[in-house]
Amino acid sequence: xxxxxxxxxxxxxxxxxxxxxxxxxxxxxxxxxxxxxxxxxxxxxxxxxxxxxxxxxxxxxxxxxxxxxxxxxxxxxxxxxxxxxxxxxxxxxxxxxxxxxxxxxxxxxxxxxxxxxxxxxxxxxxxxxxxxxxxxxxxxxx
Amino acid sequence: xxxxxxxxxxxxxxxxxxxxxxxxxxxxxxxxxxxxxxxxxxxxxxxxxxxxxxxxxxxxxxxxxxxxxxxxxxxxxxxxxxxxxxxxxxxxxxxxxxxxxxxxxxxxxxxxxxxxxxxxxxxxxxxxxxxxxxxxxxxxxx
Numbered sequence: 001x002x003x004x005x006x007x008x009x010x011x012x013x014x015x016x017x018x019x020x021x022x023x024x025x026x027x028x029x030x031x032x033x034x035x036x037x038x039x040x041x042x043x044x045x046x047x048x049x050x051x052x053x054x055x056x057x058x059x060x061x062x063x064x065x066x067x068x069x070x071x072x073x074x075x076x077x078x079x080x081x082x083x084x085x086x087x088x089x090x091x092x093x094x095x096x097x098x099x100x101x102x103x104x105x106x107x108x109x110x111x112x113x114x115x116x117x118x119x120x121x122x123x124x125x126x127x128x129x130x131x132x133x134x135x136x137x138x139x140x141x142x
Numbered sequence: 143x144x145x146x147x148x149x150x151x152x153x154x155x156x157x158x159x160x161x162x163x164x165x166x167x168x169x170x171x172x173x174x175x176x177x178x179x180x181x182x183x184x185x186x187x188x189x190x191x192x193x194x195x196x197x198x199x200x201x202x203x204x205x206x207x208x209x210x211x212x213x214x215x216x217x218x219x220x221x222x223x224x225x226x227x228x229x230x231x232x233x234x235x236x237x238x239x240x241x242x243x244x245x246x247x248x249x250x251x252x253x254x255x256x257x258x259x260x261x262x263x264x265x266x267x268x269x270x271x272x273x274x275x276x277x278x279x280x281x282x283x284x
Binding site for chain 1: 147148149150166167169171172173177178179180181182197200210211212213214216218220223224225227229231253254255256257258259269275276277278
């Protein structure tokens with residue numbers, strides 16, 4: 001039984017995590033100086049958390065230190081109007097534990113951009129939701 | 143003279159608008175029930191504003207009505223580790239003026255998903271910034 005709302009299938013949590021695992025670039029939604037902002041990051045999963053690297057002392061490092069953040073990944077194909085998105089919300093923290101840092105880095109991937117992104121940010125999602133585009137002809141029971 | 147920070151070239155406002163004009167799917171950063179959220183939307187530019195459609199009464203419609211929101215567009219190529227992102231921040235509003243709605247729709251594009259997305263949201267950016275990945279060999283003076 002699919003849950004469909006406004007042309008979007010609502011995905012279960014397990015499928016959301018599977019899709020999160022397929023992505024490489026995601027977007028972090030934070031607040032900087034009382035204003036909303038979105039920054040793309042190269043991310044990976046490790047355990048039940050999302051990890052990315054950033055520069056020590058950067059706005060992104062500051063804004064994700066102890067804050068509740070949004071994290072979004074999506075993939076769209078314009079040619080056949082298909083695609084999905086996953087949204088995770090949770091507390092972000094800078095990883096200070098050296099042993100954990102090494103384990104996390106070992107499982108991770110380097111950022112696309114050069115630069116000294118030597119701080120590791122962890123997001124522990126407490127809420128995960130996802131949506132996939134379905135067109136009427138795919139959902140015969142609509 | 144390029145401004146480069148952590149492997150990212152900081153783009154001028156004119157180039158940011160040019161890149162915004164090339165995209166079709168962007169992401170809106172909003173606050174829903176005191177929590178941050180990011181939702182992908184099919185968008186277009188008209189005049190000096192960003193427009194997208196959403197369902198009347200939806201969370202997205204409510205959260206973008208009179209709020210300051212973030213809007214992000216990016217494009218990355220993993221194979222050669224290149225890409226760019228643009229972030230716009232500004233006040234969002236539901237468009238109520240029928241004449242304006244028709245003009246805006248005429249310049250616009252339909253959402254990728256089916257569904258009754260008959261409300262138009264306008265974001266008037268007051269702040270636009272952009273970044274492009276540059277690797278050391280492209281920036282000989284680094």
